[in-house]
Amino acid sequence: MSTALLQWLAFALFAAIAIAGALGMATTMSMFRSGVFLMASFVGVAGLFVLLLADLLAWLQVMMYVGGMLVMILFMVLFSHDPGGAMMSEMPGLRGPERFFSLGLRAPSHEGGGSDHGGHAMPQMDMSMTTPLRRFAVVLAALAFVALAALLLLRPAWRQLDAMPAADSAHRVGELLMGKYMAAFEGAGLLILLGIFGSVYLARPSAHPGSAARERLQAAAADAPVDVAEAGDPRELQR
Amino acid sequence: MLTHYSIAALAALLALGLALVALALAHRRSAPAPQLREAWTSYRFGYATYALIFLAFDMEMIFMYPWAVVFAELGIKAFLDMLVFIGLLLAGIAYAWGCGALRWE
Amino acid sequence: MGVGLAVLWTLLLALAGSALVAAIEPHRLGHGNEPGPAAELRTLPWRRSRRPDRWLHGAAPVVALIALAWAVLILPFGRELIGADLGIGLFYFLVVVDILLLAVALGGWGADTADAVECCYRVIAQLVAYVVPLGLAVIGPAMMARSLSTVDIVEAQARAGLWYVVAQPLGFALFVAAGLMQSYRAPFLEPFAQRLQQAMLASYAPPLRALWRVALSGLLFVVAAMGATLFLGGYAGPWLPGWAWMLLKTLAMIVLMLGLGRCFALRSSAQMLALSWKLLIPLGLLNVLVVGALILLGVGQGAFR
Numbered sequence: 001m002s003t004a005l006l007q008w009l010a011f012a013l014f015a016a017i018a019i020a021g022a023l024g025m026a027t028t029m030s031m032f033r034s035g036v037f038l039m040a041s042f043v044g045v046a047g048l049f050v051l052l053l054a055d056l057l058a059w060l061q062v063m064m065y066v067g068g069m070l071v072m073i074l075f076m077v078l079f080s081h082d083p084g085g086a087m088m089s090e091m092p093g094l095r096g097p098e099r100f101f102s103l104g105l106r107a108p109s110h111e112g113g114g115s116d117h118g119g120h121a122m123p124q125m126d127m128s129m130t131t132p133l134r135r136f137a138v139v140l141a142a143l144a145f146v147a148l149a150a151l152l153l154l155r156p157a158w159r160q161l162d163a164m165p166a167a168d169s170a171h172r173v174g175e176l177l178m179g180k181y182m183a184a185f186e187g188a189g190l191l192i193l194l195g196i197f198g199s200v201y202l203a204r205p206s207a208h209p210g211s212a213a214r215e216r217l218q219a220a221a222a223d224a225p226v227d228v229a230e231a232g233d234p235r236e237l238q239r
Numbered sequence: 240m241l242t243h244y245s246i247a248a249l250a251a252l253l254a255l256g257l258a259l260v261a262l263a264l265a266h267r268r269s270a271p272a273p274q275l276r277e278a279w280t281s282y283r284f285g286y287a288t289y290a291l292i293f294l295a296f297d298m299e300m301i302f303m304y305p306w307a308v309v310f311a312e313l314g315i316k317a318f319l320d321m322l323v324f325i326g327l328l329l330a331g332i333a334y335a336w337g338c339g340a341l342r343w344e
Numbered sequence: 345m346g347v348g349l350a351v352l353w354t355l356l357l358a359l360a361g362s363a364l365v366a367a368i369e370p371h372r373l374g375h376g377n378e379p380g381p382a383a384e385l386r387t388l389p390w391r392r393s394r395r396p397d398r399w400l401h402g403a404a405p406v407v408a409l410i411a412l413a414w415a416v417l418i419l420p421f422g423r424e425l426i427g428a429d430l431g432i433g434l435f436y437f438l439v440v441v442d443i444l445l446l447a448v449a450l451g452g453w454g455a456d457t458a459d460a461v462e463c464c465y466r467v468i469a470q471l472v473a474y475v476v477p478l479g480l481a482v483i484g485p486a487m488m489a490r491s492l493s494t495v496d497i498v499e500a501q502a503r504a505g506l507w508y509v510v511a512q513p514l515g516f517a518l519f520v521a522a523g524l525m526q527s528y529r530a531p532f533l534e535p536f537a538q539r540l541q542q543a544m545l546a547s548y549a550p551p552l553r554a555l556w557r558v559a560l561s562g563l564l565f566v567v568a569a570m571g572a573t574l575f576l577g578g579y580a581g582p583w584l585p586g587w588a589w590m591l592l593k594t595l596a597m598i599v600l601m602l603g604l605g606r607c608f609a610l611r612s613s614a615q616m617l618a619l620s621w622k623l624l625i626p627l628g629l630l631n632v633l634v635v636g637a638l639i640l641l642g643v644g645q646g647a648f649r
Contacts, residue, residue, distance in 0.1 A: 003241075006245070007241075010248075032279075050241075050244050051241075053240055053241070055240060055244070056304075056305070060301050063297070063301070064297060064298070064301065067293070067294070067297045068294060068297070071290045071291075071293065071294055074284060074287075074290060075287070075290075077281065077282055077284075078281065078282065078283060078284065078287070079281065080281060081281060082279070083279055083280075083281065083282075084277075084279025167240050170304065170305055170308045171305075171308055171309060173305040174305035174306055174307075174308050174309030174310075175309050177302070177305050177306060178306065178309060178313055178316075178317050178320065182320065185302060185306075185320065185324070186320070186323060186324065188298070188302060189299070189302070189323070189324040189327040189328070190327060192295045192296075192298055192299055192327070192328070192331070193295075193327045193328070193330060193331045195291075195294075195295045196291075196292055196295045196331035196332075196334065196335060197331070197334060199288065199291035199292065199295075200288060200291075200292070200334060200335045200338050200340040201338070203287060203288045203291070203340060204338050204339070204340065
């Protein structure tokens with residue numbers, strides 16, 4: 001197989017991963033899977049970077065997104081009622097991509113009849129799986145795609161450079177950072193510092209006084225951390 | 240460079256193949272009856288602030304790596320630039336520590 | 345090496361490295377004898393919940409094995425005896441061991457039992473604790489060798505006649521500490537404290553547990569081999585062939601890490617995070633400055649004059 005063909009195949013594969021990952025992220029019923037699909041989508045984009053010989057950028061991308069998405073998933077679990085998507089995926093109304101990307105979450109039907117939660121939760125909550133705006137959103141997305149593709153294809157003249165990208169990406173990026181983009185470098189450091197200030201300030205203990213649940217958790221945590229062999233676990237296990 | 244990454248891709252494919260063989264073997268075994276209860280509930284974890292600060296430092300590491308390879312050639316100017324950068328980060332940690340954010344809740 | 349040979353070499357090295365670590369580590373649960381995270385897998389009963397996330401649960405050991413293969417790719421056992429000498433090998437290594445941890449977290453969540461999901465959270469705590477100290481520790485050799493390629497780093501140590509452990513003892517200490525955090529060994533064993541370990545690994549059928557054993561033992565091998573490359577001069581050495589030196593140095597690192605780890609009491613996740621952020625990261629930042637100053641003074645620069 002010629003190199004060009006291989007590169008085309010690789011391009012197609014990574015583009016497919018990027019798109020499928022994005023679709024999966026938007027449509028799956030499980031919060032955790034949503035984060036994982038976003039990671040996969042960006043791994044696809046990283047593959048495209050590698051094809052452009054920008055391997056440092058590619059691995060930077062993967063590192064940021066693996067670390068960032070794991071933390072984001074954590075926060076989603078903190079705030080969401082059904083982070084695993086189990087309850088939502090057992091609702092009957094799933095169609096199309098939602099159903100596909102939520103496969104593997106339902107319990108096999110011959111083991112126990114139905115979930116504990118699905119039955120009594122349904123009347124109270126209006127959990128429509130697909131919003132009435134969905135069709136409108138799909139049309140809008142398709143129009144946006146057509147517009148962007150037209151912008152790309154109908155552009156008068158693309159400049160073609162004969163130079164290959166430098167194979168030594170780390171050196172090139174380093175030189176640029178220290179030279180042309182020094183202000184950006186220090187500015188990024190400053191922004192990072194502001195981010196740390198913001199997150200610490202918002203999460204400071206004195207901001208949320210007197211919550212009974214918090215007191216209980218802190219009292220529990222006072223003796224929990226040392227216990228390695230048997231971590232105190234509030235959820236009981238059915239053995 | 241693309242040859243290197245094609246080696247990586249082929250190694251991944253081979254590892255994928257091995258793992259799929261193992262998955263197929265595992266599929267053949269009959270699973271025991273499920274015994275344990277599900278646990279996907281909203282969960283409060285104790286290291287939220289650590290995680291947020293970690294995100295910030297992840298970004299910082301991205302800047303340090305390109306700097307590291309060109310540092311020796313650029314000499315003291317690059318050193319001073321990084322000094323400022325690291326100073327900013329140490330200030331961040333000091334603030335977090337002082338505010339009592341660096342602890343498990 | 346040709347492409348096919350390089351691919352085979354990678355897989356075989358991954359398996360061999362895991363076997364090496366598995367042979368060295370104590371693998372019985374016993375008094376004062378903290379085993380590695382994949383001990384006693386054959387006798388573990390297979391327990392699962394009614395509704396695991398089949399996609400994530402199944403994908404986890406696959407991703408772990410792929411990540412291990414990728415990590416082994418840049419370990420240099422000789423100037424030519426390397427899977428693929430990537431220009432950014434060191435940075436790539438950090439990312440790939442992150443992916444291995446991601447795989448463990450996926451497995452824990454996918455299993456959907458209380459202990460396994462708890463394991464997932466502790467693993468992410470481990471990620472938050474080890475990444476920045478490890479990154480700061482390995483940046484020192486990259487600075488001295490002026491390159492992120494593992495072969496270049498070994499060559500620079502050989503030409504300068506200096507093992508970086510001598511020039512950067514603080515960096516080496518940070519690497520050992522962060523490496524232990526990263527590979528779930530004592531004293532940072534908590535994500536795999538007996539009850540949690542048994543839950544996540546127990547939710548897999550026995551053939552997949554073999555995969556996990558390979559991945560988790562291989563993790564320590566990869567970290568130790570990287571430490572040998574960065575700080576102990578890799579495959580460079582006088583009488584023996586390159587790969588023999590690399591093997592000896594990796595063994596030395598494994599023994600050092602396991603031995604030092606056992607000198608300390610087990611730490612909980614909370615203590616591990618506090619240690620990482622209050623002690624290791626400030627020391628790491630200081631280390632970068634110290635190494636920078638040393639380089640400006642000419643230490644380790646004999647390779648470039």
